[in-house]
Amino acid sequence: MSREIVNLIQWRKKPSCIWPWRSSHTSSIINFHSTDPTGHQLLVQSLEKCKYSRSSTDVFRTHATIVKLGYETCASLTSLLVTSYICFNHLSFSRQLLNEVPYWKFKLVTLNLIIASFMKMGDVDIAKKVFVKMRKRDLITWNTVIGGFVRNARFEEAFRYFKRMLSSNMEPDKYTFSLVITLCGRVGALDQAKWVHGLLIEKRIELNFVVSAALIDMYSKCGRIETAKSIFEKVKHDDVSVWNAMINGLAMHGLAMDAIATFSKMEDENMLPDSITFVGILTACSHCGLTQQGREYFNLMRTKYSIEPQLEHYGSMVDLFGRAGRLEEAYEVIKGMPMDPDVVIWRAFLSACRTHRNPGFGEVAVSKISHLDSGDYVLLSNTYCSVSKWDTAENVRHMMRQKRVSKSRGKSWIEFGGVIHQFKSGDKSHPEMEQIYKILEGLIGRIKEEGFKPVTELVLMDISEEEKEENLNYHSEKLALAYGILKSSPGSEIRVSKNLRTCIDCHSWMKLVSKVLKRVIIVRDRIRFHRIEDGLCSCGDYW
DNA sequence: TTAGGGTTAG
Structure with missing residues (x-):
């Protein structure tokens, strides 16, 4: 906050009043008499000018003049004041003003x-x-309110308001649809998504x-890459x-080769790629x-398209x-x-250091990370x-406990009958949990018979093998998968979403499940999709 | 006399 604003706030006379200028020190940045018929216009102009000013002092002063001249209840001036205060991030003043004038x-x-201003400010x-x-x-x-919800990641409300919009007979336009389509992709x-497309x-x-x-983008993020491709074929490029x-x-x-082929097609059609491409x-x-x-594409950016890497x-x-295990080269890039x-x-x-077992790097x-979050400690x-340094690992966990950083819990979702069912690791809160556990336990036994060995190294604590195995068995994605098996017909595709990256153990386990049950399992993790079929995953175990 | 849509590294 600038010195000027601090001074202005210190002017306060009445402690109950939030306005910094309500004191004998009020001054006007424009000179006119209260009976001046153009006073209102001048105030409007003054507030307009405030938007280009660097400090909010002018807004405070004009606000003082507005009150002094008796324009306090004028809605047009109040609304300008509200937006001006929002511009300067004085949200409490804007809120107070809204309470003072009837809507x-x-x-x-x-x-x-x-609404738009408040949404923009979060x-x-x-x-x-x-x-x-x-x-x-x-x-x-x-559109403003739905867009605001999407912008602020309040997805459930965005969808609810879209449905409310339809039932109140307001016709959505192309802007509404692009918002809602984006929304479906974010949620996955x-x-x-299909309903909105229809x-x-x-x-x-x-x-x-x-x-x-x-x-x-929506169909890609909902796991339907084939539909996304067919839409791409039909629409204008x-x-x-x-x-x-x-x-x-x-x-x-x-599908890297397909992505590269699409890029080549783009070049053939003389469409210029941009930095996002x-x-x-x-x-x-x-x-x-x-x-x-x-590496070649990275160089091509500069040499052929004059795009400076960001x-x-x-x-x-x-x-x-990093992923390729070439940590030295990754460090050189940095x-x-x-x-x-x-x-x-x-x-x-x-993350690459974890995958390729390099605690030094x-x-x-x-x-280099100034504020470590739970994920960093876990990594x-x-x-x-991964290199069996259990004591050092325990020290990190001790540090986590000391700093009261708790491990973010894995969550998985599965959509069934238009409802999204959420599972946490070791969760027992779902109403059909008894059946879910029964299916999961049966499946664990069957997969074990097929020769599956749990990747116990993944469980962080240095505890007995048995305990580690128990911990892995009830990971959220396994619970969600079991629910999918319980609810869907044999042979149909099962789709699970997860908030973190899929763990190596669950990944290998699901590959075997897909083979044994002859089912396609699609897992959307934090950054990519895994299409698992007949014991193989589309990621080729490289992720 | 307003606001607003898409694609972006992990």
Whole structure:
């Protein structure tokens, strides 16, 4: 907060009043008399100017003048004040103002603007309150509020408000649909995605490049890469974002060669790639171990397309070498970066150190991360476990306990009958848990008979083998899979989503399950898809 | 006399 604002706030006379200027020190930045008929206009102009000012002092002063001249209840000035305070991040002042003027005094457009401003600042609950109190709402109101929920990751509410919009007979437009399509992709809910797609066709919404890109992305993120491909074939390829959505979708599914082929087709059709295209193509290479091609594309960016690599491109390169076990080269990339590596890059490096059992480099990565989160501690501790340094691993866990950092718990979801069922590791809260455990235990026995050996090294603590095995058996993705087996018909595909990366043990276990039960299992983890069929996974065990 | 849509490293 600037010195000026601090001074202004210190002017306060009445402790119960939040306004910093309500004192004898109030001054006006414009000179006119209260009877001046153009006073209102001048105040409006003054507030408009405030938006270009560096400090909020001018807003405070104009606000003081507004009150001094008796314009306090003027809705148009109040709304300008609200948005000005939002501009300067003084949300408490904006909220207070909204309480002082009755809503019916505001025009619809003003309230829309207020909702948009609060949503932008992340104050979702206030925006929601304004929406609830509104007597009239238009298409802009609905789009703003739904978009606000999506922007602030309040997915469930976004979907609920979309349904409310439909039942209140407000016709959604292409903007509403692109928001809701994006939403379905973020959640990864295929049934909802199909329903929204059907509605889009029914309402004859124009399939422009934004909607097309969103649809391709949605189906990719819902595990339906074939549908995404067929949409890509049908729509116009007139914008780079449509290509980017396809390349990124293919990368997410580990289809690096298809992503590369799409890139070549793009070049053939004289469509210029942008920096996002290269993020997609580098990701595709890194997820499939194509280090040489990755390096070539990284160079191509500069030499052929004059695109300067950004942080995320360097991130992909670190990941490319890191995953391949070429930790020295990954470290060289970090050291050679023209900008400071961010925490994402160090975490990618740390993750590679865990996979390739290198605690030395792991310590380097950890020393560079200023605020370690639970995942970082777990990765480091796991790195020590991977080389059997149990004492050091325990020290890390001790540090975690001391700092009261708890391990983020694995969660998995499965969609069934339009409902998303969530499971945590070792969870017993689901109403059908008894049957779920029965199925899971039966399956564990059967898979063991097939010769499956649990990857017990993964369980962090240095405890007995038996305990470790018990811990692994009830990982959230196994519970979700068991629920899928319980609810679906034999032979049908089972789709599970997880908030973290799939663990190696669950991955090998599911490969055997797919073979024994002759079923396709699709697992969407934090960063990619695994399509498991007949004992093999689309990731080729490289992830 | 308002706001707003898509693709982005782990």
